[in-house]
Amino acid sequence: MKDEIILYGEKVTKTFGALRAVWEVDFSVRRNEIFGIIGPNGAGKTTLLSMINGTLHVTRGSIHYKGINITNWKPHRIAELGISRTFQIVKPFPGMTLLENVSIGALFGKDKIVNIRKAQERARYVLSRLNLTEKEQAPVETLNVSERKRLELARAMAMDPDLILLDEVMAGSSPADLEKIMELIVELNREGKTILLIEHVMKAIMSISHRIMVLHHGEKIAEDKPENISKNDKVISAYLGSKYVKRSQQNA
Amino acid sequence: MNKKLISIIISVAILSLLPFLVTGFWVRLLTNIFMFAILASALNIISGFTGYAAFGNMVFFGVGAYTVAVLMNKYHFSFISSFIAAGFISILLALILGFLLLRLKGHYFALGTLGAAEAIKYIIDNLTELTGGAQGITIPSMKGGPFLINISFYFIMFALLVIIVIFTWWLSKSRLGYTFKAIRANEEAASVMGINTTIYKIVAWSLAGLFTGLAGAIYAYWFSYIDPPTVFDVMWVVRMFVIILIGGAGTVFGPVIGAFLLEGLSELVWSNFLNLHLGILGILIIITILIIPNGLASLTTEGKGLKGLLESIRKNRVNAL
Numbered sequence: 001m002k003d004e005i006i007l008y009g010e011k012v013t014k015t016f017g018a019l020r021a022v023w024e025v026d027f028s029v030r031r032n033e034i035f036g037i038i039g040p041n042g043a044g045k046t047t048l049l050s051m052i053n054g055t056l057h058v059t060r061g062s063i064h065y066k067g068i069n070i071t072n073w074k075p076h077r078i079a080e081l082g083i084s085r086t087f088q089i090v091k092p093f094p095g096m097t098l099l100e101n102v103s104i105g106a107l108f109g110k111d112k113i114v115n116i117r118k119a120q121e122r123a124r125y126v127l128s129r130l131n132l133t134e135k136e137q138a139p140v141e142t143l144n145v146s147e148r149k150r151l152e153l154a155r156a157m158a159m160d161p162d163l164i165l166l167d168e169v170m171a172g173s174s175p176a177d178l179e180k181i182m183e184l185i186v187e188l189n190r191e192g193k194t195i196l197l198i199e200h201v202m203k204a205i206m207s208i209s210h211r212i213m214v215l216h217h218g219e220k221i222a223e224d225k226p227e228n229i230s231k232n233d234k235v236i237s238a239y240l241g242s243k244y245v246k247r248s249q250q251n252a
Numbered sequence: 253m254n255k256k257l258i259s260i261i262i263s264v265a266i267l268s269l270l271p272f273l274v275t276g277f278w279v280r281l282l283t284n285i286f287m288f289a290i291l292a293s294a295l296n297i298i299s300g301f302t303g304y305a306a307f308g309n310m311v312f313f314g315v316g317a318y319t320v321a322v323l324m325n326k327y328h329f330s331f332i333s334s335f336i337a338a339g340f341i342s343i344l345l346a347l348i349l350g351f352l353l354l355r356l357k358g359h360y361f362a363l364g365t366l367g368a369a370e371a372i373k374y375i376i377d378n379l380t381e382l383t384g385g386a387q388g389i390t391i392p393s394m395k396g397g398p399f400l401i402n403i404s405f406y407f408i409m410f411a412l413l414v415i416i417v418i419f420t421w422w423l424s425k426s427r428l429g430y431t432f433k434a435i436r437a438n439e440e441a442a443s444v445m446g447i448n449t450t451i452y453k454i455v456a457w458s459l460a461g462l463f464t465g466l467a468g469a470i471y472a473y474w475f476s477y478i479d480p481p482t483v484f485d486v487m488w489v490v491r492m493f494v495i496i497l498i499g500g501a502g503t504v505f506g507p508v509i510g511a512f513l514l515e516g517l518s519e520l521v522w523s524n525f526l527n528l529h530l531g532i533l534g535i536l537i538i539i540t541i542l543i544i545p546n547g548l549a550s551l552t553t554e555g556k557g558l559k560g561l562l563e564s565i566r567k568n569r570v571n572a573l
Contacts, residue, residue, distance in 0.1 A: 055440060079446035087444075093437035095502070096430075104434050107427050108446035116427060159445060 036209030109159025292507035294463035303436030308365030316468030342465025388479030500547025
């Protein structure tokens, strides 16, 4: 059961004109896994995530979730299947309180709770897990960066998804907040959720991911366990330049 | 909340008694204000709550008016049945146009609706056999003396206004309302959270179209003569937008407050300073945007009254610097 593949993509490709944003990437995510995606800026990580949840059109290739071909489905249908995501550039709903923002996740998402009070109950539970209870009546405009990132996570959690796509939820957080978010991700994973994670904070993604995929110029250059990724020549070259690969080989 | 409820009950009571105490001029003026309050509240559903600038919304007004006119004039329907038919046809039109136009966003949607409204105006203009074309069409007027007719239209408009205000109040607290507000705030995020944005936008526009069409239906019976340039005039929508802007977009009472202020003032200015009319309206709009960008209704919802007004002036001055 543990090794069952819940999400996979075949030769997933996205081009913008002549630019190959994502090029023929094969990937597979197992049930109840924390799957990390890393890569330098512009590697195509967010683009790949957006194709999985339907906010970007797939140029070629296919994406399958729980045996269903979800390639180019509308985002709301993918959300109904139990996939939720956060945005790197946060997209709160202004003019509403934090509680209302998170309630919408519960009102729609997978479960489509019709009763507003029940949706709010779930939203409050999620907010308490993210230490945002005190701010539940605050207008979202008043939140700071770290709180906005947590709001993104809260909305995704309120949808009670099976698969969560996290796009740099840790960026802009203080070391203490970072620790808490990492703990929370591990906790969610223990509760049975599959997590696909993009992150620039290397320490964090290396320590919590079960497997990591590395993208560079839109192509997959590695997929392995974290401890092997950090030793991979191609990865070192992508991040630091090829001369560092030679140097590390000499040192070894 | 209780205070609010009491003041609402008192104003409804006053407005129910008023037509028996004032002259016909005032009754007609108030009926006109009610009509604009309905139109603005209807536009508020698609533009205020959902954030889509439906610049062609007068198309429903015109189509509602023409439904009543054609059915009563050519087919001798009663007002009630043609009124109901006008509602259905407005919804049908919103569904068809919405399906086509609500793929567009922002300015493109605004222009698209305007184009569709013009197209429908010309269709009606050219269906001479049915609609009377550019000559217009007359509607059999209501039986009874002027006093009875005045009072009747006053209460018909008033009833529709009460219905739409109650509906908007419900909307502001409902799941549907949250959906609309989420679409306004960020459509992409809304769809990622599982909201079928296309369907909900069509629902929002259909509701707006329904109430606009019903107001148009009453207008036709009230004025007993309509022609395409009058009922499809873009000025209807301009006024609706100004009313929403003054009163407060996305609020329950904003459009009503705005209608009373704008139409009341407009009548006053119109009768006294004919040439200054548009100038004064322009100044009013500029002042509103500068001082109370969220509309008059925001002064009560933000709970600060006059103090809030002063504060927002100060804040906006800081922003301007």
